[in-house]
Amino acid sequence: MAGDERLARVALTRVLEPGDEAGGRWLREYGAVEVLRRVVAGGAVLPGASEKRWEGLRARGAKVCPERDLAEAAQAGARFICPGEPEWPAQLDDLGDVRPIGLWVRGRPSLRTWALRSVAVVGARACTEYGAHMAATLGAGLAELGWVVVSGGAYGVDGAVHRGALGAGGATVAVLACGVDRPYPRGHTELISRIAAQGLVVGELPPGDHPTPSRFILRNRVIAALTRGTVVVEAAYRSGALVTARSAQRLGRFTMGVPGPATSGLSAGVHELLRGEAVLVTDAAEVAELVGDIGDLAPDRRGPVLPRDLLEPGAARVLAALPGRGTARVAEIARDASTSQDDAIGRLYELQSLGFVERHDDGWKLTRQATRPGRPVFGEGDER
Amino acid sequence: MAGDERLARVALTRVLEPGDEAGGRWLREYGAVEVLRRVVAGGAVLPGASEKRWEGLRARGAKVCPERDLAEAAQAGARFICPGEPEWPAQLDDLGDVRPIGLWVRGRPSLRTWALRSVAVVGARACTEYGAHMAATLGAGLAELGWVVVSGGAYGVDGAVHRGALGAGGATVAVLACGVDRPYPRGHTELISRIAAQGLVVGELPPGDHPTPSRFILRNRVIAALTRGTVVVEAAYRSGALVTARSAQRLGRFTMGVPGPATSGLSAGVHELLRGEAVLVTDAAEVAELVGDIGDLAPDRRGPVLPRDLLEPGAARVLAALPGRGTARVAEIARDASTSQDDAIGRLYELQSLGFVERHDDGWKLTRQATRPGRPVFGEGDER
Numbered sequence: 001m002a003g004d005e006r007l008a009r010v011a012l013t014r015v016l017e018p019g020d021e022a023g024g025r026w027l028r029e030y031g032a033v034e035v036l037r038r039v040v041a042g043g044a045v046l047p048g049a050s051e052k053r054w055e056g057l058r059a060r061g062a063k064v065c066p067e068r069d070l071a072e073a074a075q076a077g078a079r080f081i082c083p084g085e086p087e088w089p090a091q092l093d094d095l096g097d098v099r100p101i102g103l104w105v106r107g108r109p110s111l112r113t114w115a116l117r118s119v120a121v122v123g124a125r126a127c128t129e130y131g132a133h134m135a136a137t138l139g140a141g142l143a144e145l146g147w148v149v150v151s152g153g154a155y156g157v158d159g160a161v162h163r164g165a166l167g168a169g170g171a172t173v174a175v176l177a178c179g180v181d182r183p184y185p186r187g188h189t190e191l192i193s194r195i196a197a198q199g200l201v202v203g204e205l206p207p208g209d210h211p212t213p214s215r216f217i218l219r220n221r222v223i224a225a226l227t228r229g230t231v232v233v234e235a236a237y238r239s240g241a242l243v244t245a246r247s248a249q250r251l252g253r254f255t256m257g258v259p260g261p262a263t264s265g266l267s268a269g270v271h272e273l274l275r276g277e278a279v280l281v282t283d284a285a286e287v288a289e290l291v292g293d294i295g296d297l298a299p300d301r302r303g304p305v306l307p308r309d310l311l312e313p314g315a316a317r318v319l320a321a322l323p324g325r326g327t328a329r330v331a332e333i334a335r336d337a338s339t340s341q342d343d344a345i346g347r348l349y350e351l352q353s354l355g356f357v358e359r360h361d362d363g364w365k366l367t368r369q370a371t372r373p374g375r376p377v378f379g380e381g382d383e384r
Numbered sequence: 385m386a387g388d389e390r391l392a393r394v395a396l397t398r399v400l401e402p403g404d405e406a407g408g409r410w411l412r413e414y415g416a417v418e419v420l421r422r423v424v425a426g427g428a429v430l431p432g433a434s435e436k437r438w439e440g441l442r443a444r445g446a447k448v449c450p451e452r453d454l455a456e457a458a459q460a461g462a463r464f465i466c467p468g469e470p471e472w473p474a475q476l477d478d479l480g481d482v483r484p485i486g487l488w489v490r491g492r493p494s495l496r497t498w499a500l501r502s503v504a505v506v507g508a509r510a511c512t513e514y515g516a517h518m519a520a521t522l523g524a525g526l527a528e529l530g531w532v533v534v535s536g537g538a539y540g541v542d543g544a545v546h547r548g549a550l551g552a553g554g555a556t557v558a559v560l561a562c563g564v565d566r567p568y569p570r571g572h573t574e575l576i577s578r579i580a581a582q583g584l585v586v587g588e589l590p591p592g593d594h595p596t597p598s599r600f601i602l603r604n605r606v607i608a609a610l611t612r613g614t615v616v617v618e619a620a621y622r623s624g625a626l627v628t629a630r631s632a633q634r635l636g637r638f639t640m641g642v643p644g645p646a647t648s649g650l651s652a653g654v655h656e657l658l659r660g661e662a663v664l665v666t667d668a669a670e671v672a673e674l675v676g677d678i679g680d681l682a683p684d685r686r687g688p689v690l691p692r693d694l695l696e697p698g699a700a701r702v703l704a705a706l707p708g709r710g711t712a713r714v715a716e717i718a719r720d721a722s723t724s725q726d727d728a729i730g731r732l733y734e735l736q737s738l739g740f741v742e743r744h745d746d747g748w749k750l751t752r753q754a755t756r757p758g759r760p761v762f763g764e765g766d767e768r
Contacts, residue, residue: 130645134647258646259643259644259646259651259664260646261645262518268666274643280655280664282655283646286659
């Protein structure tokens, strides 16, 4: 994407609300530069915008300063990625005109690579002990099975999921409804920093921007689109987690639910889902079995999809630190690759998405195919 | 069915085990009289019976005395019904060669009529408090919605289901794996007598016969075949309740499961079912919605299927005791019909199956169609 188009998109994250469908149509038809020009410089009203709406957009447009936003983001360790760029997860394009204008990303790993093998686990803020237990167990279990665990960083189920994944030395992504430099909720400041260090914190809103009820709801479509499937752990009727699940359904992703007592109002929403298309799951293996089914990249069936030579130097160093036989722990791998454990975790999940390595409980090992360096590996199938 | 054929079937309930497929084939090909003749009088070995098996059958055949069994049954208030007889529930014929030879029935109401609008609720013996609560709630709720509730009379879920239905002034059927005069388990002697008084106690085994592990398992196919659908409330992996559910599935009946915590081993079997074809249900209304869907006889949509004149005098008296408008309670109806409450309950559920009356919570009222005596009512559809 050309630099000015990119900068215009940065600016537009401050003008258009997430999921603005008319905005998405303008972007598709006129391009970001032209949309921004009209909003900021007083060009012709864009089609379908009422006078009042246009005024609102222009008021916002008057204040944009994309260079400052990028600088602020950089200070918080965040970058901006645009549709079509190398780190852009192509599956977000399934959102059509409600695709994010771009994403602010905090953390080392490649969002695109991580998202290839990711699954969302979401649920009620005011969850029960049971819900928190199931969320943490699923977070840890999916991480141990080599899945990247995506959630919304909220209290309750979301927090338990992230913590479960982090605690298992796993990969986790928090998709926020506010600026990625502005931890929300406040009580999760520490957790979100931890996620940014070991995983990724992602959002559509520019630095410093705050969440609103509609932003929470619209954030859910990003979680749904990014992942291969969404698991709901506890949700009352009309819970936001159900929005994520229905969004996943519409996008053709898998939808799953964790059952609970029929007497629990916090399971009522999940049960409603399970009476529809959603699949009942009770542990991480059942989730992985379902979402892994469609995978081109399931590591025990496929070889690497990228030649070793094309790996980034950091990833190549981590790959070289794995033993030729057997498994190694993250701490050993990090030491041998002369990097931090957080960086090693990020790289290992990237390498797993690319088919070079696989996780077995607490250890990592080379895939069969990756141990045979002489063979052509691009796009090959299972040859065992 | 001719008298000697009938008597031969009575005798054969003491010779052939429930669900004996070869036995069913013999009955179909040779008739009960001939099968009994060969077993008792030493006729030619029936096809497919090994020498050892044949000896076993002959040893049993030597002791049969169907007249004594009928007399003993009568003393316990039980009768014997055969395939093709007026009280035989035709849906049992779906079992093919494992159809019961006949059924011993204790209790006043017509099994055939009751079974038209029945649903099974089964589950673990060693259930949790949660399981017992759900079972009792479903039993009562289904009774209040006018459904006949079928279960196996066992401890745990079964007992709670029967009690729930009885307590709601409802109709319930216990299908036993032993003689209907021999309450099993012993601790349910009182409960089973109560069921025989207000509902029906049914089984394949002749008076005095005892249950065995395989009889418990084979009893389940009768529960499945008799009803429009089976609900499982708590079941560990490889629980007998799952046999009932799978049997229901094979017979094209609805299969339903009540979810529970994913951490509960007693819900694991139910969740396994729910990951297959079974439908998740959390209350009686959801069960009724599902099984009522296929009903020809759902009382609020159809008129009576039988002319009023053809009703038995007892049923006609109960029908006449209902007010022309509004609802009446069982106690009032019983008093006005000069009968017991147990008898009135039996008649009311029969009349409901036949489309004359319907239950609303604690009261009974005439259906719209039943209040218009002049109209032809045989087999007509919804004309509102």
